[in-house]
Amino acid sequence: MRTRTLVQCGAVTLGIIGVLTVAPAGVAAQTRAEIADAARKASPRTAEEAATFFEAEVARKTAAAIARVYDPTRPPTPVKKTPWGHPDLRGYWLSLSYTPLERPAEFADKALLTPQEAIEFFKKAVVEDAAVDPATVHYDWKEFGMDTWQSPVRPNRRSGLIIDPANGKLPPLSPEGQRRRAAAQAAGKGVDPQTAVSTLNNFYTRCITGNQGPPRLPFNHDSESQIFQTPNYVLLITQSNNDVRIIPLDGRPHVPQEVRPWLGDSRGRWEGNTLVVETTNFHPDRLWRGATGNMNLIERFTRVDDNTISYQITVSDPAQWAQPWTAEIPWPRIEPPLFEFACHEQNYGVINVVTGAQIRATEGKPAARDGDN
Amino acid sequence: MKRTMTFVGVVVAVGLLLVAVPVKAHHSFAAAFDETKPINLQGTVTKVELVNPHSWVWIDVKGTDGATTNWGLEGGPPVNLFRNGVTKASLPVGSEIKIFGYQAKSGENKAVAVFFEYPDGRKVFMGGSAPGADGKPTPGVPGTAQR
Amino acid sequence: MRGMRIRFTGALMSVAVASATLWLTATPIAGQAPAGFPAYKAAVRTADGKPDLSGIWEAMTSANWDILAHSAQPGPHPQIMGAWGAGRGGQSIVEGNEIPYQPWAKAKQQENLKNRMVVKVAADPSRFDTGDRELQCYRPGVPRANYMPYPFQIFQTPEEIVMVYEYKGALRSIYMNATDEAPGDTWMGWSNGKWDGDTLVIDVNGFNGNTWLDRAGNFHSDALHVVERWTPISPYHIRYEATLDDPKVYTRPWKMSFPLYKHVEANAQLVEFNCVPFVEEMMYDPIGLYRSQPRQAK
Numbered sequence: 058m059r060t061r062t063l064v065q066c067g068a069v070t071l072g073i074i075g076v077l078t079v080a081p082a083g084v085a086a087q088t089r090a091e092i093a094d095a096a097r098k099a100s101p102r103t104a105e106e107a108a109t110f111f112e113a114e115v116a117r118k119t120a121a122a123i124a125r126v127y128d129p130t131r132p133p134t135p136v137k138k139t140p141w142g143h144p145d146l147r148g149y150w151l152s153l154s155y156t157p158l159e160r161p162a163e164f165a166d167k168a169l170l171t172p173q174e175a176i177e178f179f180k181k182a183v184v185e186d187a188a189v190d191p192a193t194v195h196y197d198w199k200e201f202g203m204d205t206w207q208s209p210v211r212p213n214r215r216s217g218l219i220i221d222p223a224n225g226k227l228p229p230l231s232p233e234g235q236r237r238r239a240a241a242q243a244a245g246k247g248v249d250p251q252t253a254v255s256t257l258n259n260f261y262t263r264c265i266t267g268n269q270g271p272p273r274l275p276f277n278h279d280s281e282s283q284i285f286q287t288p289n290y291v292l293l294i295t296q297s298n299n300d301v302r303i304i305p306l307d308g309r310p311h312v313p314q315e316v317r318p319w320l321g322d323s324r325g326r327w328e329g330n331t332l333v334v335e336t337t338n339f340h341p342d343r344l345w346r347g348a349t350g351n352m353n354l355i356e357r358f359t360r361v362d363d364n365t366i367s368y369q370i371t372v373s374d375p376a377q378w379a380q381p382w383t384a385e386i387p388w389p390r391i392e393p394p395l396f397e398f399a400c401h402e403q404n405y406g407v408i409n410v411v412t413g414a415q416i417r418a419t420e421g422k423p424a425a426r427d428g429d430n
Numbered sequence: 431m432k433r434t435m436t437f438v439g440v441v442v443a444v445g446l447l448l449v450a451v452p453v454k455a456h457h458s459f460a461a462a463f464d465e466t467k468p469i470n471l472q473g474t475v476t477k478v479e480l481v482n483p484h485s486w487v488w489i490d491v492k493g494t495d496g497a498t499t500n501w502g503l504e505g506g507p508p509v510n511l512f513r514n515g516v517t518k519a520s521l522p523v524g525s526e527i528k529i530f531g532y533q534a535k536s537g538e539n540k541a542v543a544v545f546f547e548y549p550d551g552r553k554v555f556m557g558g559s560a561p562g563a564d565g566k567p568t569p570g571v572p573g574t575a576q577r
Numbered sequence: 578m579r580g581m582r583i584r585f586t587g588a589l590m591s592v593a594v595a596s597a598t599l600w601l602t603a604t605p606i607a608g609q610a611p612a613g614f615p616a617y618k619a620a621v622r623t624a625d626g627k628p629d630l631s632g633i634w635e636a637m638t639s640a641n642w643d644i645l646a647h648s649a650q651p652g653p654h655p656q657i658m659g660a661w662g663a664g665r666g667g668q669s670i671v672e673g674n675e676i677p678y679q680p681w682a683k684a685k686q687q688e689n690l691k692n693r694m695v696v697k698v699a700a701d702p703s704r705f706d707t708g709d710r711e712l713q714c715y716r717p718g719v720p721r722a723n724y725m726p727y728p729f730q731i732f733q734t735p736e737e738i739v740m741v742y743e744y745k746g747a748l749r750s751i752y753m754n755a756t757d758e759a760p761g762d763t764w765m766g767w768s769n770g771k772w773d774g775d776t777l778v779i780d781v782n783g784f785n786g787n788t789w790l791d792r793a794g795n796f797h798s799d800a801l802h803v804v805e806r807w808t809p810i811s812p813y814h815i816r817y818e819a820t821l822d823d824p825k826v827y828t829r830p831w832k833m834s835f836p837l838y839k840h841v842e843a844n845a846q847l848v849e850f851n852c853v854p855f856v857e858e859m860m861y862d863p864i865g866l867y868r869s870q871p872r873q874a875k
Contacts, residue, residue: 092466099468100530102545110553140624189544194463194532197544200555201485201506202514251461253869254861264483265853279483279507285739287631287732292739294748296482296509301746303730303847318849395750396509397763398482401853402715402787405504405700406484408866409462413535415865415872417461425460477702480761488701502701512760537874540700 093192100191107189111199115187118206119180126172127213127387133361136330141288144330146358149283149395150366150388153210154275155182158384160217160225168225169214179212203278209364209389218275221371221383230347234377238347249424251414254407258344262407264400266319267297270345271336272354272370275386283395284358284366291325291332299398304334311337317350319343332358348374364390463532463542471501471541472528472549478521480508487546489527503529503543511555520555527554619775619809625735628775628809633840633847635728636817639667641711641721643793644833646674653694664792670724670835676795677828689794698860705787709794713860714852716747716764718788719781719803720819720833728840730847738770738777743847751779759783762799777807798825813839 097103137145155178164170170178183206189197198204217225230238250256254263261268268276279297286292293302304325312322322338334356341350352374359367366388373381417424473489485505490498508516521527531543546554619628642650646669652662678686693709711717717725722742729742738751751770759767759782767783786799806818815837822830861867 087466096465096468096532099470100544101470101528102530107545191468191530191544192465193544194460194465194542195544196505196531196542196546198506200546200553201508202510202556203506207510248869254857254867256869263853263857265851279509281509285732285734285737287734289631290732292732292741294739299746299748301741301748303741305846309844312846312848316848319851320849392513394509394512394760396482396512396761397748397765399716399764400483402710402764403479403481403483403486405486405502406462408698408700408861408864409534409536409540411461411861411866412872413461413463415870416535416874418869419871419873479702486701508761517758517760518762535874536872538700 093190096192097190102191104188104190107191107197107199108187111187115183115206119183122206122209122211123176123179125211126175127211127215127365128172129213129215129367129385129387130169131361133330133359133367134363136360137363139286143286143288143327144332144360145286146284146291146332146360146366147286149281149391149393151208151210151280151391152269152273152275152282152368152386152388153205153208153277153280154213154218154386155179155186155205155210156213156215156218156275156386158218158274159227160219164216165224167216168220168223170216172212172214175212175214182206198278205277209391211387211389213387215385218384218386219382220385222380228378228380228382231375231377231379233375234347234379237349237376249414249418251410251424252418254411257407257411260319260343261298262410264298264404264407266343267295267300267398267400269295269297269300270354271302271321271323272345272356272372273368273386274384279398281391281395283393291334294395296395296398298400299395302336314338317341321354328357330359334358346377348372348377351376361387366390462535464535465532467533468530469533469541470528470530471503472526473501475521475523475525475527476500477523478518480511480518482507482509485511487521487527487543489529499539502540503531503546504540505543505546505555514556516555617810620812623733623735627735627772627777629733630731630738630777630807630809630815631733633728633730633845634815634837635726635840636724636835636837638670638724638835639665639726640670640724640833640835641726641791642667644671644724644791644795645669645676645793647793670833672832672834675831677831679826679828682796682826686794686796689789689796691794693792693794696859696863698864709789709792710787711789711792712856714745714856716745716788717742718764718784718790719749719766719768720805720817720821721788721790722747722749722765723805723817723819723837724835727850728845728847741847743850745850745852762786764788766801766803773806775808777805779803779805779807781805796826797821797823800825810836813841815839 139145139147160168186204186206187199189199199207219225219227222228250258257263260266268279269282281296283294284291285294289306291304291306293304300320302320302323304323306325308326309324311324316322317338317340319340321336323334323336325332325334336354339350339352343350345352352372355371357369361367367385368388369383369385371381371383414424471489471491473491475487476490477488479486485508487503487505489501489503491501492498526549528547528549529541529543530545531541534540548554621629623629642664647666649666650664652658652664655662692707694712695708696713697707698704722729722744725742725744727743729740732739736753738753740749740751747765749765749768751768753770755769757769762783762785764785764787766781768779768781770777770779772778781803784799784801786797786801789796801821801823804820808816810816816834817837818832818834820830820832821827858867865872
């Protein structure tokens with residue numbers, strides 16, 4: 058069967074070296090390790106060669122980063138003001154970090170690492186990140202400047218981003234949250250949601266929203282954003298899907314509860330040097346980490362030095378979590394620009410993903426793990 | 431030199447550890463592309479879409495029979511490329527490039543390209559020099575200058 | 578200081594006189610922008626002394642159906658949509674009521690019109706060959722975004738102006754006093770702005786050529802170059818003008834103009850219009866991807 062494929066693709070035979078030919082029955086018998094081995098053999102580059110391309114850049118960026126560990130206990134530097142007297146948060150910022158959301162088991166009782174521990178954790182993460190195995194079905198992110206270490210991200214003394222609850226973990230699900238999760242799992246049993254756009258529950262793959270919430274948790278790509286300020290408004294513009302949030306500062310009430318934007322409805326105010334934004338009225342289908350449309354989000358933005366914004370979130374949804382939880386993410390400053398993110402216009406991805414998932418379902422193969430684009 | 435060797439040693443060790451589990455959440459592409467169909471292609475660029483969420487480079491690949499097939503190659507988003515001096519002018523139509531990647535699950539002439547390179551081994555977009563090259567920035571090829 | 582006061586008073590006087598004149602005699606000439614708006618000097622200004630265009634604005638025109646003069650029309654699927662789907666008639670926003678197409682382009686516009694509701698979705702650039710982009714919830718481009726029947730909001734500082742359109746949250750960043758070229762081609766173009774007296778002049782380049790100018794199939798290529806002029810003519814009106822230049826499609830530059838009206842209701846705000854979920858069935862069902870179904874590899 059695959060021989061026929063080769064003949065049909067005769068036009069490209071010269072250009073193709075090392076196409077793996079496997080009969081369908083043979084695929085089922087191959088282990089993942091065998092498949093990966095064959096791919097590595099087909100690759101013109103080994104993992105070591107791919108890393109060598111970038112090792113000077115890795116060394117340089119790591120040295121720059123470990124010289125500036127983020128210390129949340131350090132008092133903020135005096136804040137710049139806009140011409141109209143508000144704290145100046147304007148510019149381009151990156152919501153990215155190697156620090157995990159939940160405190161890892163190895164740091165169970167340690168909310169704060171020493172600077173040296175933070176540096177060691179960071180260096181390990183960089184080395185893992187910079188490695189690329191040709192058997193991964195993905196482009197080498199380094200070639201697009203997308204690895205986290207290729208950005209101004211620095212070591213963080215926090216062992217995890219969650220600062221409340223005190224154990225650094227997400228709170229348990231509330232009884233309603235448990236009930237909703239069990240119901241969703243039962244309903245989705247046996248069906249790969251990726252086999253149809255109508256069931257694909259990844260709204261980023263569908264280009265309905267980006268990967269930046271709200272709230273904005275570190276995401277390993279498209280995490281750039283812009284904060285734009287005028288006397289009466291703050292604009293939060295994300296690179297991912299160019300989601301724009303218009304935040305009035307004049308104290309007007311939220312829209313009525315019948316109005317349910319995907320990005321919620323935001324209202325902002327200044328508390329000292331901190332911009333406090335409260336967002337409600339989320340779209341009921343949004344399912345951000347399982348939360349409902351009634352999720353309440355408080356975000357606090359404080360410029361702690363010229364090159365860092367401390368971004369803090371408090372998330373409440375009694376229909377999902379037993380208590381509110383709070384996390385803090387340091388955002389490094391980056392150079393402009395943002396570039397138009399016409400996601401839906403160019404959404405070849407959703408077509409390729411759903412087509413592939415349907416083929417896998419036909420072949421009786423397990424569903425590929427869903428993820429972001 | 432010694433430092434370089436040490437570094438490469440660490441990478442290899444970690445790489446071996448991570449053979450079974452890729453480092454990042456790359457599985458988003460697992461549905462669209464076929465891990466059993468690694469593919470090497472070389473061809474001339476017919477169109478470059480430096481767009482979000484993914485850049486697409488379209489190339490004409492010539493077969494033994496002289497017929498030409500157009501392939502679409504998926505890459506990463508362009509904003510970091512722009513910050514590093516790469517623009518729409520950096521990869522002109524007619525350039526010759528080669529890629530290693532994985533073909534679409536559907537069997538169509540599409541692939542996600544793991545590596546984008548010129549025939550002489552230099553990276554097309556960002557990155558340092560190929561092993562054995564002199565390591566200096568390549569004039570006329572934006573993105574190879576040290577930043 | 579004293580001189581300024583006299584000028585300001587003079588402006589008020591001429592407003593009074595001109596209003597009377599307008600009431601008695603003004604007869605706008607067909608195909609041209611409204612005449613006789615009295616001289617106006619914007620009172621609300623930003624720190625750099627320029628008119629503050631901040632606010633929520635909207636065009637009151639049916640140009641999104643057709644930028645040339647047009648009758649009311651039944652719209653798509655009248656047997657289902659009835660009067661809901663019908664399009665208003667309207668005057669032209671194009672000066673001279675003519676788009677100077679090259680001969681091949683005039684034929685292409687007619688073909689576009691015939692096929693404007695064809696939806697041919699593919700995972701490659703051929704998806705942009707057919708059909709009105711607005712139907713599929715694609716970005717409208719410039720100048721079309723400014724005459725869509727949705728409000729948009731201007732946020733203005735001396736260094737940068739941001740325009741957010743309610744339709745899709747489409748975004749434009751206007752870099753003031755900048756001359757950078759577009760690093761890549763986009764739907765909404767790359768905008769560099771500067772002030773010419775009290776007129777905001779925006780130079781827009783770097784279009785990908787995929788947008789249409791209206792639902793009637795009027796179009797352009799990736800060579801499109803737009804120069805916009807935004808002039809406040811009252812506290813609640815902006816005169817919008819755009820000169821379009823595209824040597825691949827038109828025989829010469831041409832111009833459109835229309836007023837923009839300010840939203841003055843106390844609770845005015847953009848209400849998110851995310852049309853992607855509204856078009857998924859239309860786009861993906863014909864290629865078998867909207868609902869789950871079996872599929873063989875090629």
